Amino acid sequence: TEQSDEQKQEADERESMYLVSEFASQYFQNILHKTDQGKAIGLSYFKERKFTEETIKKFDLGYALDEWQAFTNEALKKGYQLNFLEKTGLTIVKEERHFDRFKGRVIFPIHSMSGRVLGFGGRILATNKNAAKYLNSPESEIYHKSKVLYGIYHAKQSIAKEDNCYLVEGYTDVIQFYQKGIKNVVSSSGTALTPDQIRLVNRLTKNITVLFDGDAAGIRASLRGIDLILEQGMNVKVCTFPDGEDPDSFAKQNTFEELTLYLQENSKDFIAYKAALLMEEAKNDPVKKADLIRDMVTSISKIPDRIQTEIYVQECARIMDISEDVLFSTLAQIGRKELRDANKTYQTKQKAFEVVKHKTSLKKVDIQFELEQRIIEVLLLYGNRTEDFEDLVLKENEEGELILEPIIHKAKVFEKIYLDLQEDEMEFSNDNFRELYYTIIDTLNQNPDTGLENFVNKVDPKIASEITNILMNDERYELHDWERKNIFPKAKNHSVAQLVNETILSLRCFLIDQKVSEFKQETIDNKNDTNKNILEEVKDYSKLKTLLSRKLDRVL
Known part of the structure; x- marks a missing residue:
């Protein structure tokens, strides 16, 4: 198809910008190799970095004179238009004056996949607190930082041949690795990785x-960006260097064979690496562990391949000592949430979660289990807190009507729960919850100020693992399925006192419903005079249910 005049003009402008950039690259190289300032400052710096002459020329490294207009004046003298010098960012134009952007910096040209010069990175050598250490070309028609990887032009053949790409942070990391003989290496130029770069x-x-450098804090911060790689369906490994080392320094100190061997022996699967790293951070803190497990599951959720997803869930369950069911359920929840938000990225992976979603959607909600779990969770998180509890007592008013009168009293959360359950002689149906409940109550009875961290250290590993499972389940506490069954426990953003009261009242209502159902079944099975007694029991329980419902402030 024939281009419009506007399209031709845009193409011509881009080509002019490419030509200006190519001229600039040649100019900076000439300054580096053929001027006294270039040799004394720029070339000396590269030699200090142990770059050979061959490497310096291979990557078209250069130097910009420490003068305000040296490059711009030379470009104008050669016939290049100021308009394109400004558009490429090589020249800064202010009113009638213009300045060289990269003045006094060593230059790293940034090439496209096909080898065209798109932009530049410049490192300042003089000590200047007001100037950025590294400076990049601004965004332009030909240079989009988020779509470029430094070194991709030189690395592309080796990446394809080795079927692997090493990703580093800086320009010198790339160059040092390449010089050492490992050529399948690129850099995101110190910025967060983007989907376009991954593609x-x-x-x-x-x-x-x-x-990664041997900086633990830096590693933790960088892990988030790797989820994007997983999202593209790629396989990710992680390799860290010893403390104080980075790819540049480590490559300088080792031979090609030593460097290759180190990379082979220390490259670990990302999911397994992240799981081990986060578990080391969490140690015995179940709250941290729960948060970090969610973090892990979020990473796994990015993987579009269903088989890989399942394998990683199994591996994480092993490393983190948590049941696969909990991880699969959390994984399914993330998938559902993203689908509800109409996130296109996750929509493409809906099939990856079908088996998990099917598994969880068919699973009947166990209301008693959920309520008992909620009681344990409240005890774990708030058991030693003192709260103002509102009890509703049935009294007659002046007209002789029965009304619920509120009475406020202070109590520890664990005391309130224990007394309420004792009053109704309620027992936990789940064996693990029952054991955990009495362990918590006994511990808090002996020392009411015991915190969650201290408590976890006192229990055996099986119970500690159960605690983590319970805290992990917290995010899946949803009420929409319960409403149909007249179960209305409050969410945790309500007051703790409310949460305790409503959870226990909801459990009592549920148990009454169960009892009434049992009585009804008895009337069907026993068609005799005992039915009259059973019906009386049903009436009594129904009255109690009505009273509890009024306390829950709802109508049956």
């Missing part, structure tokens, strides 16, 4: 190995 690699290989 560049995805065209060449499905395998990425992310290389």
